[in-house]
Amino acid sequence: MIQLLLQTARQIEYRPDLDKVETVERFSNGEVDVQEMRIMLIQISYWLRYQWDVSAGRISWGLDPRFPNDLRVTDGFWELEEVDAVHTLGRFGTRVDVGPVLPAFFQEIATRKNLPQTLDRCRRWIDSDGRYRP
Numbered sequence: 001m002i003q004l005l006l007q008t009a010r011q012i013e014y015r016p017d018l019d020k021v022e023t024v025e026r027f028s029n030g031e032v033d034v035q036e037m038r039i040m041l042i043q044i045s046y047w048l049r050y051q052w053d054v055s056a057g058r059i060s061w062g063l064d065p066r067f068p069n070d071l072r073v074t075d076g077f078w079e080l081e082e083v084d085a086v087h088t089l090g091r092f093g094t095r096v097d098v099g100p101v102l103p104a105f106f107q108e109i110a111t112r113k114n115l116p117q118t119l120d121r122c123r124r125w126i127d128s129d130g131r132y133r134p
Contacts, residue, residue: 001088002080004130005059008033008050014125015118016134019043029053032064039110042101044070057081072099092119 004010008031012021018037025032030051037044047067052059057080063069076094083089094115098107124132 001090001126002052002054002057002059002078004126005078005080006052006054007130008048010130011035013130014121014132014134017114017118034067039098039102040106042098044098044101046071046074048074070099070101071096073097090123 009021009023012018017039018035020036021033023031023033024047030049032047032049034045034047046069047064048061049064050059050061058077060075060077062075063071063073074094074096076092079091081089081091096107096111102110121132121134124134
């Protein structure tokens, strides 16, 4: 499971909200991706720095401050714990603040609508070994 999630550029396969994902830098325990998406008619571009600890089953991300970001805040994590030979417990957390471009009320509406759908598509994508397409 973690091997699929480490392929961060493949998020575009299960996240129709993304217009672009491109890996621009790789290092031994992570990478940097530029992502572009549209939120309620507003085009957003941001640079995520991923870090992972495969042996601990942890992936985390946050904005890379070296680049211009249209988001005020975005960070998060995946924590994966093997339950048995065929089941893995995944814990997910994220925080996003688009900033003044999109009022908090609209951010909340978009999150309530998109986050559950995105997590469901991600689960289906992982369960299908990366073959599921929404």
